[in-house]
Amino acid sequence: xxxxxxxxxxxxxxxxxxxxxxxRIFAREGASVVAVDRAEEGLAETIAMINDAGGTAMxxxxxxxxxxxVSGFINTCVESYGGLDVIYANAGVSGGRVPVAExxxxxxxxxxxxxxxxxxxxxxxxxPIMAAAGKGSxxxxxxxxxxxxxxxxxxxxxxxxxxxxxxxxxxxxxxASGVRINAICPGLIxxxxxxxxxxxxxxxxxxxxxxxxxxxxxRARGNRQHGAVPGLGRSQLCQRPIYCRGRRPDQHPSVRAQxxxxxxxxxxxxx
Numbered sequence: 001x002x003x004x005x006x007x008x009x010x011x012x013x014x015x016x017x018x019x020x021x022x023x024r025i026f027a028r029e030g031a032s033v034v035a036v037d038r039a040e041e042g043l044a045e046t047i048a049m050i051n052d053a054g055g056t057a058m059x060x061x062x063x064x065x066x067x068x069x070v071s072g073f074i075n076t077c078v079e080s081y082g083g084l085d086v087i088y089a090n091a092g093v094s095g096g097r098v099p100v101a102e103x104x105x106x107x108x109x110x111x112x113x114x115x116x117x118x119x120x121x122x123x124x125x126x127x128p129i130m131a132a133a134g135k136g137s138x139x140x141x142x143x144x145x146x147x148x149x150x151x152x153x154x155x156x157x158x159x160x161x162x163x164x165x166x167x168x169x170x171x172x173x174x175x176a177s178g179v180r181i182n183a184i185c186p187g188l189i190x191x192x193x194x195x196x197x198x199x200x201x202x203x204x205x206x207x208x209x210x211x212x213x214x215x216x217x218x219r220a221r222g223n224r225q226h227g228a229v230p231g232l233g234r235s236q237l238c239q240r241p242i243y244c245r246g247r248r249p250d251q252h253p254s255v256r257a258q259x260x261x262x263x264x265x266x267x268x269x270x271x
Contacts, residue, residue: 013141094152
């Protein structure tokens with residue numbers, strides 16, 4: 001039996017790259033997965049991989065920057081699988097390397113909408129459901145670009161720095177609720193989104209220099225055979241959950257607003 005047997009998980013950006021690898025691993029470990037992405041063809045391929053391996057998953061084509069869409073796929077998970085235990089808010093866009101003088105407000109808005117507002121909406125609509133159950137985990141993909149200069153374009157780096165701050169703030173917002181909210185900051189990983197960077201480096205003969213801004217001083221590649229992404233754990237930032245022992249979970253404002261009574265977190269549950 002897998003480590004996630006019986007869990008219900010949502011993975012955004014699941015049509016390729018880190019999201020696809022994560023959805024496959026979640027399913028392999030026993031979770032029932034709702035795979036979300038705008039790229040329907042890639043999403044169908046992810047679902048086929050999971051089904052072929054004996055896992056359980058469904059596809060939802062949605063834009064993570066659209067609040068109705070986010071609320072919709074969260075409700076789909078609850079209605080189809082009977083609850084919600086995990087959200088991996090991974091969907092993102094890079095925007096490429098565009099000189100500052102050529103960047104537009106529309107470009108910034110699109111990147112911030114997907115990379116930062118998307119995780120916010122997942123937390124907004126998912127965390128209260130988890131808090132009502134007294135447990136749950138939300139993981140957001142930030143980036144080494146949030147921590148180091150020149151690891152991404154300005155709008156991308158700013159959006160990922162926003163994810164780090166969002167997660168730290170939301171940890172305080174949901175203290176004593178039993179909901180864990182974390183961010184990971186992967187270094188440069190060869191995926192569909194980063195392919196232009198790798199292609200340019202190969203053309204220039206500088207492929208060996210890729211990833212030097214990463215803490216491990218190297219890049220990583222997705223393992224297509226096993227659906228793993230080596231190196232993710234080597235460059236990450238995790239903000240631990242903050243529990244307030246002086247306040248019951250059902251007294252938390254986010255839970256009271258839902259009109260429900262939450263179960264106590266694990267360390268407060270009676271024997």
